[in-house]
Amino acid sequence: MKINFTKYHGLGNDFILIDNRHDSTPCLTPEQAMKICDRHFGIGADGVIFALPPQESSDYTMRIYNSDGSEPEMCGNGIRCLAQFLASLEGKKNSNHTYNIHTLGGIICPQLQGEENVKVNMGQPYLHPTEIPTTLASGQEKAINQPLSVQEQNWQVTCVSMGNPHCITFVDKVDEIPLEKIGPHFENHSAFPKRINTEFIEVVRPNYLKMRVWERGAGITLACGTGACASVVAGVLTGNSDRACTVELPGGCLDIEWSAEDNHVYMTGPATKVFEGVYLYPS
Numbered sequence: 001m002k003i004n005f006t007k008y009h010g011l012g013n014d015f016i017l018i019d020n021r022h023d024s025t026p027c028l029t030p031e032q033a034m035k036i037c038d039r040h041f042g043i044g045a046d047g048v049i050f051a052l053p054p055q056e057s058s059d060y061t062m063r064i065y066n067s068d069g070s071e072p073e074m075c076g077n078g079i080r081c082l083a084q085f086l087a088s089l090e091g092k093k094n095s096n097h098t099y100n101i102h103t104l105g106g107i108i109c110p111q112l113q114g115e116e117n118v119k120v121n122m123g124q125p126y127l128h129p130t131e132i133p134t135t136l137a138s139g140q141e142k143a144i145n146q147p148l149s150v151q152e153q154n155w156q157v158t159c160v161s162m163g164n165p166h167c168i169t170f171v172d173k174v175d176e177i178p179l180e181k182i183g184p185h186f187e188n189h190s191a192f193p194k195r196i197n198t199e200f201i202e203v204v205r206p207n208y209l210k211m212r213v214w215e216r217g218a219g220i221t222l223a224c225g226t227g228a229c230a231s232v233v234a235g236v237l238t239g240n241s242d243r244a245c246t247v248e249l250p251g252g253c254l255d256i257e258w259s260a261e262d263n264h265v266y267m268t269g270p271a272t273k274v275f276e277g278v279y280l281y282p283s
């Protein structure tokens, strides 16, 4: 089997993009996706993203598999890569075109901004796991800064869904967190039956957060777009951050704004094409 692909990354969070616009079923199974994500025996990536035909009133559908073959609802860095991928397939590069993309987390709208940048309307955040829209309204305090015991240590966490689930904890020195050791215990904690992405955040200034992430289904990654959005929401709810923030990740910075007007979160950052090729899937 031969698979044409294009490799993109958003701040080092890297994806294999596949043009699947002719068929509403992804051309790879989760097991095959896991194999081509392998960094030694495959192409190597944090996930595989398929551009599929539209559903409902969208332009296209995005499906994504994590590198372990699980299927998340949404991916922030991935949807910026998808927007640039579609723009290059359709000759729309260097325009301000906006796509309406159907995802398992709802309709998400990335707008092209020049050669590499994309601004994404990520929709409303939700309190996880209650699925109630997150606002600053009273009565939601119960979900903020909740105690969680992980590896016999007590953490204060705020859980926010951006379509996919995130557990955010504010720490003094993010570089000192033993991510590799502690990350899997958050991901597989009994409080999160569908597993979870975990963000550790150091507040450098109210408008500048430093983040490290352990992703569900992918482990340590260099960036997580939905995670950066969820972290700013958690930062506002806990009084740690402004609504407009730069979030610094190991792979670079994202600009995030949680709008007080429409309650939507906006994320701006780059999506970079790296190479394209043909993968020869062993039969």
Ligand SMILES: N[C@@H](CCC[C@H](N)C(=O)O)C(=O)O
Binding pocket: 013, 066, 071, 072, 073, 074, 075, 076, 077, 078, 164, 165, 197, 215, 216, 217, 218, 221, 223, 224, 225, 226, 227
């Ligand atoms: N890196 C992504 C998130 C990918 C999905 C995540 N691992 C999950 O399982 O929810 C991003 O940029 O948002």
